Amino acid sequence: MGYVVYTSLELGVWGRFKAIRPNSVGILPRWKSERRVLSFFIFKWASCYDALLLMGGDMIVNILLRLTWHLLHVTIHLCYFAINIANALESHLISNGLLGRYKSLHISKLQYLAIVIESEDCRTSNVIELLQWLADLGVKHVCLYDKEGILKQSKDFILEKFNGATLFQENDVLLDQPLMTLEFASFSDGKEAVAKAANALFMKYLKSGSISSYQGEQIFTESQMGEALKTVVGGNGPEPDLLLVYGPARCHLGFPAWRIRYTEIQHMGPLKSMKYGSLIKAIYKFTMVQQNYGK
Amino acid sequence: MDGNQRYAKKQKLSHDGAAGGGGRYDAGFWALMVMLLYCQELGVKYITAYAFSIDNFKRKPEEVESLIASMLEKFHLLDILVKRLAVRVHIAGNLELFSNELRASAMELTEATAAYSKSVLTICIAYTSRDEILHAVLESCEQKRIDLEFDNDDDDEIKLMKVEKNMYMAVAPDPDIIIRTGGEDRLSNFLLWPSCWSHLHSMWVL
Numbered sequence: 001m002g003y004v005v006y007t008s009l010e011l012g013v014w015g016r017f018k019a020i021r022p023n024s025v026g027i028l029p030r031w032k033s034e035r036r037v038l039s040f041f042i043f044k045w046a047s048c049y050d051a052l053l054l055m056g057g058d059m060i061v062n063i064l065l066r067l068t069w070h071l072l073h074v075t076i077h078l079c080y081f082a083i084n085i086a087n088a089l090e091s092h093l094i095s096n097g098l099l100g101r102y103k104s105l106h107i108s109k110l111q112y113l114a115i116v117i118e119s120e121d122c123r124t125s126n127v128i129e130l131l132q133w134l135a136d137l138g139v140k141h142v143c144l145y146d147k148e149g150i151l152k153q154s155k156d157f158i159l160e161k162f163n164g165a166t167l168f169q170e171n172d173v174l175l176d177q178p179l180m181t182l183e184f185a186s187f188s189d190g191k192e193a194v195a196k197a198a199n200a201l202f203m204k205y206l207k208s209g210s211i212s213s214y215q216g217e218q219i220f221t222e223s224q225m226g227e228a229l230k231t232v233v234g235g236n237g238p239e240p241d242l243l244l245v246y247g248p249a250r251c252h253l254g255f256p257a258w259r260i261r262y263t264e265i266q267h268m269g270p271l272k273s274m275k276y277g278s279l280i281k282a283i284y285k286f287t288m289v290q291q292n293y294g295k
Numbered sequence: 296m297d298g299n300q301r302y303a304k305k306q307k308l309s310h311d312g313a314a315g316g317g318g319r320y321d322a323g324f325w326a327l328m329v330m331l332l333y334c335q336e337l338g339v340k341y342i343t344a345y346a347f348s349i350d351n352f353k354r355k356p357e358e359v360e361s362l363i364a365s366m367l368e369k370f371h372l373l374d375i376l377v378k379r380l381a382v383r384v385h386i387a388g389n390l391e392l393f394s395n396e397l398r399a400s401a402m403e404l405t406e407a408t409a410a411y412s413k414s415v416l417t418i419c420i421a422y423t424s425r426d427e428i429l430h431a432v433l434e435s436c437e438q439k440r441i442d443l444e445f446d447n448d449d450d451d452e453i454k455l456m457k458v459e460k461n462m463y464m465a466v467a468p469d470p471d472i473i474i475r476t477g478g479e480d481r482l483s484n485f486l487l488w489p490s491c492w493s494h495l496h497s498m499w500v501l
Contacts, residue, residue, distance in 0.1 A: 195452075206440075254492075257424060267495075
């Protein structure tokens, strides 16, 4: 830009020579031609100076903007760092029972817990440790979900290593179990299961003949859809009360949509940095929630 | 858009407003309009708002009536506002649960804005995700039945893609982010199907 300005100034130079008239005659050359040449060079110098000032001004503004941007970044990083330190400290205090309100959890309110884990983060050692913490807290029924089904494939290994659990059976929630029940789910138990359930319902009603009378009437209800889903998936548990997400973002990663109508969803961070105190805090927060269910 | 009742209580808005109780929800409506403007500025094309759940029919009859009256009033306002902003409006939900008047008003609004494409605003009324999934399954079954009747059936079974096409929310892509006001951490039967990869954000603001 400075060059453009300089060039445009130079083009207008001859017309502006007349404007340069120094007051002191004594320092000026006597001859007009020399005066003209001197005026030309003074003007050139002034034009360059203006151009440089403009270029420098742009650079200064750019530098200031960059500094502001970096300062903002540093401030935000410091804030998040401070928040993480505070959270870690709180988690430590909760784990050691030093915060009074977390000492007694109304764990009976938590009938069914679901845990969603990012597939890339599925370390069975961490999963088993998490299950042990949940067992210590008194959680009876847990559903482990990951998108790829890695946990489903490792279910025998997990059940073998974690002695305190059995595989979930349909009526388990109604019965008081001495051992924790575990359900394993993956992405195929969500949307694809709904398509399978649709086919199952269609065949059922086609055979019974009632589908031929469909004229916009609702021939099957939500409860029938729910039953069809349980049939196609097998071992499909009830709706979880609480869903804990262990992953980089607060996202349920395709957990069966039919089952999370009123489920509280809490983000716990990556599984590898799971904390016992954070788990207690999440369950405590759930026990304090009251739902109106639309009323 | 959660927290309307708490906001009204905090601001001491009357229970029976000018529209018979629906006045409490005016602030929510105008907040949605402001959000629509901001989204347009930011280049966000698809916005979906949860205005009235099927579960809300469980409220007191007079409250439901006033909410429906407020909705009718807001549809008229929306008709004027969205035309200025070139916003296409879809109404998603089980509109059979409403009166003919509201259904007609919703259809008019949808048709009047069909030509606009700068933004797409989907308003969910009489909506729950379970009802949406059930409706999509029913529609898919009906289409399958018709295909069988006319020997037009190319597929052996109902495919997932067909079920997804029959969803109320098929008018918009899956959301990137779902924001809930009011501080609650649940989806409350909203967008359960398309929210597999959505970032769920809960805000304490009313």
